[in-house]
Amino acid sequence: MAQHIARKRFGQHFLTDVHIIESICDAIDPQAGEALVEIGPGLGAMTFPLLNRIPAFSVVELDRDLAAKLRKREGLEVIESDVLKVDFAALAAAKGQKLRVVGNLPYNISTPILFHLLGFVDQVEDQHFMLQKEVVDRMAASPGCKDYGRLTVMLQWRYAIESVFDVPPEAFDPPPRVMSAIVRMQPYAKPPALDVKLLGELVAAAFSQRRKLLRHSLGVWLTAQGFSGQFDLQRRAEEVPVAEYVALAQALSQA
Numbered sequence: 001m002a003q004h005i006a007r008k009r010f011g012q013h014f015l016t017d018v019h020i021i022e023s024i025c026d027a028i029d030p031q032a033g034e035a036l037v038e039i040g041p042g043l044g045a046m047t048f049p050l051l052n053r054i055p056a057f058s059v060v061e062l063d064r065d066l067a068a069k070l071r072k073r074e075g076l077e078v079i080e081s082d083v084l085k086v087d088f089a090a091l092a093a094a095k096g097q098k099l100r101v102v103g104n105l106p107y108n109i110s111t112p113i114l115f116h117l118l119g120f121v122d123q124v125e126d127q128h129f130m131l132q133k134e135v136v137d138r139m140a141a142s143p144g145c146k147d148y149g150r151l152t153v154m155l156q157w158r159y160a161i162e163s164v165f166d167v168p169p170e171a172f173d174p175p176p177r178v179m180s181a182i183v184r185m186q187p188y189a190k191p192p193a194l195d196v197k198l199l200g201e202l203v204a205a206a207f208s209q210r211r212k213l214l215r216h217s218l219g220v221w222l223t224a225q226g227f228s229g230q231f232d233l234q235r236r237a238e239e240v241p242v243a244e245y246v247a248l249a250q251a252l253s254q255a
């Protein structure tokens with residue numbers, strides 16, 4: 001095949017730094033027999049080193065030319081599809097075990113991918129992704145810091161999230177305009193029973209005016225919901241720990 005020209009619309013930035021690629025493989029630490037799924041294998045920068053460690057796994061690639069190239073490689077099950085359309089529950093059922101999902105994600109759709117996978121969290125063992133560092137900082141943020149926001153709460157109620165290491169633009173060809181980072185996401189074994197849609201509405205209300213005290217934002221929303229319980233609204237949204245948002249959503253759905 002002729003040399004592949006990176007397709008911007010598919011968010012194609014190919015990893016070229018071999019040390020970084022090895023560090024990512026070390027962070028994933030795949031073992032034979034596990035059900036690994038790589039999203040966006042591209043030219044195989046991570047795929048082939050992973051194939052040196054385990055004999056077989058699945059990849060999901062939207063680009064037809066790249067999928068055709070990958071199909072030639074023994075050990076790869078190539079799913080040529082938009083990852084947002086992939087039924088990960090069916091994939092886990094076919095493999096008879098939970099999935100380990102990895103990938104250097106296309107940044108233009110990274111948040112939709114994270115929320116698509118949240119829908120299959122019960123079928124997932126863990127996730128390791130390369131994302132924009134700015135997104136990883138928000139995912140892994142602690143209460144009280146500027147990065148703590150809607151994305152933090154909507155993911156941290158369900159996953160333990162850790163920023164593993166940063167990756168500079170020079171590690172890619174073509175280089176992205178931003179710093180990147182590797183994130184590890186491990187679903188909690190015993191998640192709280194929760195109406196996720198309600199949590200989403202509550203958190204959106206809380207962070208709608210993040211500089212103001214919650215009584216101006218969440219307080220108004222809670223009154224409209226007919227909430228009569230206790231919640232300290234003399235704080236800013238970023239000061240409230242995830243567990244308190246979860247408890248409030250649970251109290252609301254039981255009211």
Ligand SMILES: C[S@@+](CC[C@H](N)C(=O)[O-])C[C@H]1O[C@@H](n2cnc3c(N)ncnc32)[C@H](O)[C@@H]1O
Pocket residue numbers: 010011012013014015016039040041042043044045046060061062063066081082083084103104105106107109
């Ligand atoms: C940032 S590149 C990473 C490529 C390769 N893993 C690497 O590290 O060099 C993102 C990859 O995701 C693929 N991709 C883009 N949108 C996709 C989608 N909706 N579903 C599946 N793959 C997609 C691109 O074609 C590309 O191969």
